[in-house]
Amino acid sequence: MKRVPIGVSARHIHLSVEHAKMLFGAGYALTVFKALSQPGQFAAVETVDLIGPKGKFERTRILGPLRGKSQVEISRTDAYTLGLNPPLRESGKIEGTPGLIVRGPVGEVELQRGVIVAARHIHFHTSEALAWGIQHNEKLSVEVQGERSLIFNEVIAKVSDRYALDFHIDTDEANAAGVKTGDWARIL
Amino acid sequence: MKRVPIGVSARHIHLSVEHAKMLFGAGYALTVFKALSQPGQFAAVETVDLIGPKGKFERTRILGPLRGKSQVEISRTDAYTLGLNPPLRESGKIEGTPGLIVRGPVGEVELQRGVIVAARHIHFHTSEALAWGIQHNEKLSVEVQGERSLIFNEVIAKVSDRYALDFHIDTDEANAAGVKTGDWARIL
Numbered sequence A, B: 001m002k003r004v005p006i007g008v009s010a011r012h013i014h015l016s017v018e019h020a021k022m023l024f025g026a027g028y029a030l031t032v033f034k035a036l037s038q039p040g041q042f043a044a045v046e047t048v049d050l051i052g053p054k055g056k057f058e059r060t061r062i063l064g065p066l067r068g069k070s071q072v073e074i075s076r077t078d079a080y081t082l083g084l085n086p087p088l089r090e091s092g093k094i095e096g097t098p099g100l101i102v103r104g105p106v107g108e109v110e111l112q113r114g115v116i117v118a119a120r121h122i123h124f125h126t127s128e129a130l131a132w133g134i135q136h137n138e139k140l141s142v143e144v145q146g147e148r149s150l151i152f153n154e155v156i157a158k159v160s161d162r163y164a165l166d167f168h169i170d171t172d173e174a175n176a177a178g179v180k181t182g183d184w185a186r187i188l
Helices: A019-023 A074-081 A126-132 A169-176 B017-024 B078-083 B128-131 B171-177
Strands: A001-009 A013-015 A031-035 A042-051 A056-067 A070-074 A101-103 A108-110 A116-119 A121-125 A141-143 A152-161 A166-170 A184-187 B002-009 B012-016 B031-037 B042-051 B056-067 B072-073 B102-103 B107-111 B115-118 B123-124 B140-143 B148-162 B167-171 B184-187
Touching: A001 A169, A013 A019, A013 A042, A019 A101, A019 A108, A042 A116, A056 B128, A070 B171, A074 A116, A074 A169, A074 B171, A116 A166, A121 A126, A126 A152, A152 A169, A166 A169, A169 B078, B002 B171, B012 B017, B012 B042, B017 B102, B017 B107, B056 B078, B078 B115, B078 B171, B123 B128, B128 B148, B148 B171, B167 B171
Parallel strands: A001 A166, A013 A056, A070 A116, A121 A152, B002 B167, B012 B056, B072 B115, B123 B148
Antiparallel strands: A001 A184, A013 A070, A031 A042, A042 A056, A042 A101, A101 A108, A121 A166, A141 A152, A141 A184, A152 B148, B002 B184, B012 B072, B031 B042, B042 B056, B042 B102, B102 B107, B123 B167, B140 B148, B140 B184
C-alpha cells in the first residue's frame, strides 16, 4: 500500500532576491520560523501583505529560501477575496499569470505576474518513486478516508533526490476532504 | 450514465419565524431575490451579518422560506474566519452544534446552536431515484471532470417528491474540484 503524508499549503509567497531587498531592505536575511517537509525549505518568521483589486491578506507567510522569481500561491477562495483569477499551475510556471501588490516593512513591490493556484502534487524521493514504479510527471489518483472521503485525480508526481515524500494540497482541497497536515492518503 | 447538475452553496442562513421577527421586525416578509433549484426555495434580497468569536461576514444571504429552526451553513474556510468549529452535518441536524451572533437591521439574535458545515448530498425526485435504483440516504460516489478532477465519496442521496435533481456542495468542495454551479458531475 502506497501511503503518503498530507501537507496542506496555506497561502504563501516565495520571494526573489530583488523583491526581498525592496520589501525588507538590502542585505536583509529571512529568519527560519519552521522547517518544511522538503529539505532546505522553510517558513520564515517574516510576513508581507498581499493586496489585490478587491481585497487583501495581511501577514502572509514567506517561504524560504529566496528564489529566482517571486511566486504567490493562493487558494481559489483566496483568489475571490483578492479579486484575482489565477490559473491552476505547477510551481514555477508563472507565464501569463496575474500579479498583485506586495507590501513589506520597508517598501512595496507591484508583481507583474506570479499568482497561481498550485496544482496538487506529491513529492517523491527518487528511491521511493523507483520502489513504487512511479514516473516523474505521472498523474496519480489519491484517496483520502473519513467523513469527507474523496479521491483526488490529476495529482502530479514530482520525483527528485532533493524531495521528501509529501502530498501537497491547498486549503480548499484540505477542507473539502476534511484533512489536515500530517493526515495520510493512499495512492490508488 | 447518471449525470447530475452541480449546485454550489455559498455560506447562507435559514431563519426561524421567531428569529426573522427579532432581526427584521414583526410582520416582515422576505423578498424573493432568486428561485433556487429546489421547488419553493429561494435566495432572499435580505441579508444579515454573521459574527463569530474571531471574525464576521457581512451581508450573508438568507434562504427562504422561513423554517422551524434557524441554521447557518458555512464552509470550513468560513469557520476558521469566524473562529468556530462546526461539525459536518446534514441539514436540520443541529443538535450539539455551535452558535453565533446574527445581526439584522432592527435587532440581533445570539443563536445557541445551528452552525454546520453541510454534508454533500444530491437531491433526487422520487421518479429519478427509482429509475436509477437509488435509495434515500444511500451513500454515493460522484465524479467531476477537469483539471481538478476528483471523486467525491460519502455523497448522501436525498429522495423526495418535493426535490429536483441537484448535487449540492459547498464552496471549499467546488474550489477543490474546480467547478461552479451549472457544471455537471457523474454518479459512479
